[in-house]
Amino acid sequence: MAPHVAGLRMRGIDARAVDLPKGRAERAIDVFAQLLAADPAEPEGARLVAVGGQSFGGRVASLAAADACDAGQPPLALVLLSYPLHPPGRPDDWDARTAHWPRLTCPVIAFSGTSDPFATPTLLTRALAERLPGAQLVPYPHLGHTLVPVLEDVLDRVAAFVLTAGAASDEPQDEEVGAAARYEDTMTLGRRSRSRE
Numbered sequence: 001m002a003p004h005v006a007g008l009r010m011r012g013i014d015a016r017a018v019d020l021p022k023g024r025a026e027r028a029i030d031v032f033a034q035l036l037a038a039d040p041a042e043p044e045g046a047r048l049v050a051v052g053g054q055s056f057g058g059r060v061a062s063l064a065a066a067d068a069c070d071a072g073q074p075p076l077a078l079v080l081l082s083y084p085l086h087p088p089g090r091p092d093d094w095d096a097r098t099a100h101w102p103r104l105t106c107p108v109i110a111f112s113g114t115s116d117p118f119a120t121p122t123l124l125t126r127a128l129a130e131r132l133p134g135a136q137l138v139p140y141p142h143l144g145h146t147l148v149p150v151l152e153d154v155l156d157r158v159a160a161f162v163l164t165a166g167a168a169s170d171e172p173q174d175e176e177v178g179a180a181a182r183y184e185d186t187m188t189l190g191r192r193s194r195s196r197e
Contacts, residue, residue: 011159031153032064052079066103077165086115101131108135
């Protein structure tokens, strides 16, 4: 995730990566949950954070974001990079990996290669239409489960999406920095070592 973080910082987003434990996504939720938890010392809504990740990291971020939405503390935005909709060769297994999507009330953007074995394009389009109808989908023709060949475009779009989400929030504007002062243009991306999805 180092190129993602560096690229987002170059675009004015205070990005950072977090390490997620290996294993089931549900075991890793707490990492993002702690980032999304309201700080009782700060005024209500004082710090909104956009979350997201590549593959497993995006899945974990989406699970934590759904819980935060349920608690009335949605993230600023959710960014899904190559979301693992289903295991390769098992497209019928998509239901469990999207059951939480209807609980998401924050802006969502998903990026996916049209040759991704973890997310067939027709099924990803259907899942988003049925469970996240307000989400944006950015497909990349002929790409698999990596977005590295189009990373600059992805990062341009992520930065614009996060900045737009911040500007659209009801937070007060700080004209000196030209952005919503209280959301801090912050993005946290999840990553983990390679293992089975």
